[in-house]
Amino acid sequence: MFPIVTLLTDFGTADGYVGQMKGVILTHAPGAALVDITHDIAPQDVTHARFVVDGYWRRFPPGTVHLVVVDPGVGTPRAALAVAADHRFLVGPDNGVLSAALRHEGAHVVSIDVPHGASPVFHGRDVFAPAAAALAEGTPMGQLGAELRAPVCLDWPVPRPNELGQLEGEVIAVDRFGNAITNLDGAVAAGARVNVNTSELGVLRTYGDVEPGQSLALVGSGGLIEIAVREGSAAQRFGLQRGTKVTLLRGVNGQP
Amino acid sequence: MFPIVTLLTDFGTADGYVGQMKGVILTHAPGAALVDITHDIAPQDVTHARFVVDGYWRRFPPGTVHLVVVDPGVGTPRAALAVAADHRFLVGPDNGVLSAALRHEGAHVVSIDVPHGASPVFHGRDVFAPAAAALAEGTPMGQLGAELRAPVCLDWPVPRPNELGQLEGEVIAVDRFGNAITNLDGAVAAGARVNVNTSELGVLRTYGDVEPGQSLALVGSGGLIEIAVREGSAAQRFGLQRGTKVTLLRGVNGQP
Amino acid sequence: MFPIVTLLTDFGTADGYVGQMKGVILTHAPGAALVDITHDIAPQDVTHARFVVDGYWRRFPPGTVHLVVVDPGVGTPRAALAVAADHRFLVGPDNGVLSAALRHEGAHVVSIDVPHGASPVFHGRDVFAPAAAALAEGTPMGQLGAELRAPVCLDWPVPRPNELGQLEGEVIAVDRFGNAITNLDGAVAAGARVNVNTSELGVLRTYGDVEPGQSLALVGSGGLIEIAVREGSAAQRFGLQRGTKVTLLRGVNGQP
Numbered sequence: 001m002f003p004i005v006t007l008l009t010d011f012g013t014a015d016g017y018v019g020q021m022k023g024v025i026l027t028h029a030p031g032a033a034l035v036d037i038t039h040d041i042a043p044q045d046v047t048h049a050r051f052v053v054d055g056y057w058r059r060f061p062p063g064t065v066h067l068v069v070v071d072p073g074v075g076t077p078r079a080a081l082a083v084a085a086d087h088r089f090l091v092g093p094d095n096g097v098l099s100a101a102l103r104h105e106g107a108h109v110v111s112i113d114v115p116h117g118a119s120p121v122f123h124g125r126d127v128f129a130p131a132a133a134a135l136a137e138g139t140p141m142g143q144l145g146a147e148l149r150a151p152v153c154l155d156w157p158v159p160r161p162n163e164l165g166q167l168e169g170e171v172i173a174v175d176r177f178g179n180a181i182t183n184l185d186g187a188v189a190a191g192a193r194v195n196v197n198t199s200e201l202g203v204l205r206t207y208g209d210v211e212p213g214q215s216l217a218l219v220g221s222g223g224l225i226e227i228a229v230r231e232g233s234a235a236q237r238f239g240l241q242r243g244t245k246v247t248l249l250r251g252v253n254g255q256p
Numbered sequence: 257m258f259p260i261v262t263l264l265t266d267f268g269t270a271d272g273y274v275g276q277m278k279g280v281i282l283t284h285a286p287g288a289a290l291v292d293i294t295h296d297i298a299p300q301d302v303t304h305a306r307f308v309v310d311g312y313w314r315r316f317p318p319g320t321v322h323l324v325v326v327d328p329g330v331g332t333p334r335a336a337l338a339v340a341a342d343h344r345f346l347v348g349p350d351n352g353v354l355s356a357a358l359r360h361e362g363a364h365v366v367s368i369d370v371p372h373g374a375s376p377v378f379h380g381r382d383v384f385a386p387a388a389a390a391l392a393e394g395t396p397m398g399q400l401g402a403e404l405r406a407p408v409c410l411d412w413p414v415p416r417p418n419e420l421g422q423l424e425g426e427v428i429a430v431d432r433f434g435n436a437i438t439n440l441d442g443a444v445a446a447g448a449r450v451n452v453n454t455s456e457l458g459v460l461r462t463y464g465d466v467e468p469g470q471s472l473a474l475v476g477s478g479g480l481i482e483i484a485v486r487e488g489s490a491a492q493r494f495g496l497q498r499g500t501k502v503t504l505l506r507g508v509n510g511q512p
Numbered sequence: 513m514f515p516i517v518t519l520l521t522d523f524g525t526a527d528g529y530v531g532q533m534k535g536v537i538l539t540h541a542p543g544a545a546l547v548d549i550t551h552d553i554a555p556q557d558v559t560h561a562r563f564v565v566d567g568y569w570r571r572f573p574p575g576t577v578h579l580v581v582v583d584p585g586v587g588t589p590r591a592a593l594a595v596a597a598d599h600r601f602l603v604g605p606d607n608g609v610l611s612a613a614l615r616h617e618g619a620h621v622v623s624i625d626v627p628h629g630a631s632p633v634f635h636g637r638d639v640f641a642p643a644a645a646a647l648a649e650g651t652p653m654g655q656l657g658a659e660l661r662a663p664v665c666l667d668w669p670v671p672r673p674n675e676l677g678q679l680e681g682e683v684i685a686v687d688r689f690g691n692a693i694t695n696l697d698g699a700v701a702a703g704a705r706v707n708v709n710t711s712e713l714g715v716l717r718t719y720g721d722v723e724p725g726q727s728l729a730l731v732g733s734g735g736l737i738e739i740a741v742r743e744g745s746a747a748q749r750f751g752l753q754r755g756t757k758v759t760l761l762r763g764v765n766g767q768p
Contacts, residue, residue: 002287004282006275006278008272008275011688012550012552012687012688013548013549013550013551013552014550014552014553014554014560014564014687014688015550015564015685015687015688016520016549016550016563016564016565016567016568017567017687017733018549018550019518019520019547019549019550019564019567019568019571020567020568020571020733022518022547022549022568022572023568023570023571023572023573023576024571026516026547026572026573026576027571027572027573030573031514033289033290033545034545034547035275035278035282035290036269036292036548037269037272037274037275037278038268038269038270038271038272038274038275039269040268040269040270041270042270043688043689043743044743048270051272052270052271052272052275053272055272055273055275055276056272056275056276056278056279058279059275059276059279059280059283060278060279060282060283061279061282061283061286064279064282072719072720072742072743073720074718074719074720075717075718075719075720076718076720119731119732119733120717120718120730121718121719121730121731121732121733121738122732122733125733126733173271175268175270175271175273176267176268176270176271176299177299205331205376206330206331206332206376206377207328207330207331207377208328208329208330208331208332218376218377219375219377220375220377220378221273221276221375221377221378221381221382226377230328231299231300231328258543260538262531262534264528264531289545289546291531291534291538291546292525292548293525293528293530293531293534294524294525294526294527294528294530294531295525296524296525296526297526298526304526307528308526308527308528308531309528311528311529311531311532312528312531312532312534312535314535315531315532315535315536315539316534316535316538316539317535317538317539317542320535320538429527431524431526431527431529432523432524432526432527432555433555461587461632462586462587462588462632462633463584463586463587463633464584464585464586464587464588474632474633475631475633476631476633476634477529477532477631477633477634477637477638482633486584487555487556487584
């Protein structure tokens with residue numbers, strides 16, 4: 001079986017930076033199967049990249065190498081990480097974008113040695129791509145660099161009770177459709193309602209439970225409560241962005 | 257030879273939904289070669305997706321599995337289809353997006369059983385991706401679900417003669433370049449002219465037959481008459497969109 | 513090892529043109545590994561495509577076939593090229609987009625015979641894709657067509673001294689981040705300053721050498737001087753586009 005290397009960047013594709021990285025990977029790991037996750041992360045948006053990585057890294061088969069390059073600190077003394085966690089590998093900058101894997105039980109982290117002559121403005125090509133290829137080829141982590149004890153780990157905000165005893169969360173991501181994903185756990189929300197920017201919405205099952213153009217809440221595919229408009233944009237309708245407060249109201253059965 | 261699985265969605269890539277689907281496919285069909293068609297279909301635009309699918313599904317080798325997820329009705333009682341037609345497989349929602357394959361002689365259709373625990377808002381990941389992987393691995397259609405008798409089949413509008421006896425068609429797609437593809441068959445159009453929004457254009461051979469910035473009609477790569485502007489946008493110039501009427505005028509040789 | 517075929521176009525993906533090309537390649541070269549470089553080149557922007565090709569074509573392993581289709585002259589008498597250079601193959605229109613490979617020592621060029629029945633508006637699918645697949649399968653260049661003596665070769669503008677003896681270059685590309693890549697060689701620029709639209713910027717090492725929002729010059733990953741704004745767009749800040757003049761000033765050590 002060929003090794004899988006996935007790629008996530010904020011480079012877009014039109015300037016060929018990703019193309020150069022792919023060339024480097026295939027030169028060092030000629031049998032690798034390259035899988036594009038996305039190159040359309042907004043420039044420098046580590047938070048959204050982290051949201052996306054959280055969603056896919058464990059869905060790939062054991063042995064997969066995930067290359068993640070959203071790297072505003074390229075060329076500064078921030079470390080370049082290789083992480084082994086849950087039988088997958090991840091490679092990316094030490095800015096929190098790999099937090100989910102770093103927190104995974106038994107995660108092993110090294111600080112990748114920067115090769116002599118690496119461009120200080122393109123570690124994606126000169127540091128991360130070769131490291132990903134090496135891992136794909138079976139190189140032991142220890143050969144990439146020394147163990148790192150305290151990589152940057154970021155947390156998602158945690159919902160907290162407000163003065164009325166209601167759970168107050170917030171939007172953590174807005175997707176292409178304008179759906180707003182919150183940090184409110186969908187497990188506690190069946191039959192509940194949410195309040196967002198003075199509008200109150202029932203937590204339903206799927207978009208088709210309302211008419212086109214109508215709004216609703218639902219439990220998203222990641223298990224979190226989402227605000228949506230059927231065949232429309234909830235972000236636009238309700239003015240939602242990362243950080244917008246969303247409050248979980250009492251459920252119809254009187255339970256919060 | 258490895259099995260090929262192509263992917264078409266309206267998900268964009270930036271939110272990782274497609275990444276999750278790819279992980280699921282490669283977990284269930286580890287040797288599959290993933291081929292991106294597009295993830296940039298406008299949200300919920302089943303019609304354009306159908307236009308695109310029509311163009312590529314039979315151009316891939318026998319055995320290819322085409323995953324097509326433009327699915328405004330996700331989670332509703334609409335069926336999830338697996339189709340075997342002309343030695344290819346297609347997987348997608350029962351909303352007409354697979355019409356071309358469904359109409360193909362000898363097409364075999366099943367309604368995919370929705371796995372227990374599937375997210376009602378992400379059948380792409382939890383229903384269609386596993387089904388595509390299963391087909392790629394050689395699973396017989398019958399193991400995915402029961403035969404479906406009357407899937408949704410959509411037609412393209414058919415050109416009709418107007419009161420002057422001219423064939424009146426319409427724009428069925430506008431592409432990235434602003435070329436407007438009509439439903440007028442190019443086979444009958446050599447030497448003809450078309451009328452669109454009061455402008456009259458000759459049906460020429462290729463863009464280079466006029467100067468940059470000039471407009472023309474031509475027979476597109478799918479065999480249909482197209483309205484174009486060389487190195488410009490016909491859609492913008494003439495105000496064209498899906499449904500805009502385009503009339504085939506008498507040819508220069510006096511034939512319609 | 514499977515043969516690698518990379519793809520660069522200005523087609524976007526949403527209309528399925530690239531999907532059709534992929535189907536054709538995999539039909540003719542069933543074991544090929546397809547690698548997307550980009551399909552987001554601005555329509556007909558041969559210059560930017562050439563900039564991108566320059567950056568990646570030699571970074572892929574020997575034997576790789578690069579398919580490059582930015583082709584405003586499709587269907588006109590412009591030749592369709594196959595190039596063998598430095599153990600790689602390139603296929604694309606004779607409009608200069610393959611100049612870097614054409615200039616490579618020992619480059620061998622043929623004019624691809626256009627197959628009977630090829631659409632005059634989609635050589636990407638009907639001429640270039642089959643040729644790329646044939647090369648991937650090991651078909652000798654000579655079987656694709658006759659040798660071509662004088663393909664179109666484009667040069668990048670060369671910096672020249674101005675009346676003050678300063679080297680005057682220009683912007684040759686603007687990337688997604690708004691970084692402006694110039695034709696000034698970074699090798700001579702360490703410790704120097706540049707002048708662009710009346711602003712003067714020091715040539716530093718990397719983005720992180722200034723605060724977020726501040727501007728700088730640096731030596732880009734291709735070895736050329738770049739104008740940048742940390743976590744911002746230099747193109748926007750300074751009104752930069754292809755052709756904007758950039759002057760290399762005396763270095764801090766008194767050397768130009």
